[in-house]
Amino acid sequence: MNLSAPLIADQSQQSLLAVRVHTIRYEAETIRSVELRSLDGAQLPPFTAGAHIDLEIPGGDFRSYSLVNSQEERHRYLIAVNRDPKSRGGSAYVCDTMRPGDIVSIRPPRNNFGLYESAGHSIFFGGGIGITPIISMISRLNALGRKWTLYYAVRSRAAAAYLDLIEHYRQQGTGRVVLHVDEDNNGGVLDIAGPCRDAEPDAHFYCCGPKPMIDAFSSAVAERPDDTVHVEHFSGTVEPATGGFRVVLARSGKSFDIPEGKTIMSVLLDNGEFVARSCQEGVCGTCETRVLQGIPDHKDHVLSARERTSNKSMMICCSGAKTDELVLDL
Numbered sequence: 001m002n003l004s005a006p007l008i009a010d011q012s013q014q015s016l017l018a019v020r021v022h023t024i025r026y027e028a029e030t031i032r033s034v035e036l037r038s039l040d041g042a043q044l045p046p047f048t049a050g051a052h053i054d055l056e057i058p059g060g061d062f063r064s065y066s067l068v069n070s071q072e073e074r075h076r077y078l079i080a081v082n083r084d085p086k087s088r089g090g091s092a093y094v095c096d097t098m099r100p101g102d103i104v105s106i107r108p109p110r111n112n113f114g115l116y117e118s119a120g121h122s123i124f125f126g127g128g129i130g131i132t133p134i135i136s137m138i139s140r141l142n143a144l145g146r147k148w149t150l151y152y153a154v155r156s157r158a159a160a161a162y163l164d165l166i167e168h169y170r171q172q173g174t175g176r177v178v179l180h181v182d183e184d185n186n187g188g189v190l191d192i193a194g195p196c197r198d199a200e201p202d203a204h205f206y207c208c209g210p211k212p213m214i215d216a217f218s219s220a221v222a223e224r225p226d227d228t229v230h231v232e233h234f235s236g237t238v239e240p241a242t243g244g245f246r247v248v249l250a251r252s253g254k255s256f257d258i259p260e261g262k263t264i265m266s267v268l269l270d271n272g273e274f275v276a277r278s279c280q281e282g283v284c285g286t287c288e289t290r291v292l293q294g295i296p297d298h299k300d301h302v303l304s305a306r307e308r309t310s311n312k313s314m315m316i317c318c319s320g321a322k323t324d325e326l327v328l329d330l
């Protein structure tokens with residue numbers, strides 16, 4: 001009988017799952033894929049296309065990685081990691097130290113980059129390692145028989161991961177692929193404005209890539225309805241809000257002044273409070289915290305415009321306060 005793998009809770013009461021590194025594979029010159037499976041062959045918690053997991057790295061921090069494989073699969077999670085020369089520990093650990101057979105802890109999948117499955121046409125712009133959540137999405141759209149187009153920009157062919165898998169999905173399904181290789185175009189960048197301008201009124205647009213790509217994409221879709229535009233960031237792009245207000249933790253009754261130059265998260269960690277975290281740059285959603293009183297100054301890339309306006313929650317790694325005090329559900 002195939003039971004689901006057991007979950008335990010970490011200090012933040014978020015579920016943790018122990019999984020085994022089953023396979024590590026070369027995908028491109030700086031990119032490795034890692035296949036994770038349950039310890040006993042049980043099914044893993046389900047996910048939807050565009051979701052990510054948080055992987056614990058040595059020292060107890062977590063890093064978020066998008067799931068590449070199809071949401072139909074329950075026997076594995078497939079992630080891909082780009083070895084960053086300026087690694088803060090995550091990509092160096094995965095690419096240099098991790099070995100098949102290792103047992104690692106993850107938080108189960110969450111999705112901040114969901115797929116709108118009913119769109120008449122789904123148009124994707126993926127840059128470099130930003131292709132990873134998009135592969136799961138085109139797999140899903142194939143399963144649904146939906147129209148999609150992928151624009152995939154890479155520095156060079158040697159740096160391009162998953163070309164074979166993307167070609168497989170193109171042949172099997174209902175999509176079109178445009179590969180843009182910078183070095184074949186004298187360094188010229190992918191045209192994003194044109195496809196967005198010419199797209200059908202019911203198209204949905206997705207982008208995951210480096211900041212220049214996301215900036216070009218944001219300009220190209222500026223006139224499109226907000227709910228048809230979907231972005232996944234690699235890293236924070238704005239300065240975190242810091243200092244000059246007070247935070248009260250409703251559950252313990254403790255309060256802390258947040259001085260200039262400090263974030264809420266950094267002050268809580270300095271004072272021995274446990275805070276669930278991963279990216280610490282406002283892009284993964286791990287530190288989302290309920291706001292009971294006060295108005296946050298939102299700086300993250302996770303909450304939608306509607307969620308920001310509601311002020312019901314905030315990312316405490318980067319967001320601050322517009323009021324003198326915030327009462328948080330911590």
Ligand code: FES
Pocket residue numbers: 276277278279280281282283284285286287288300302315316317318
């Ligand atoms: S830790 Fe990732 S959004 Fe705060």
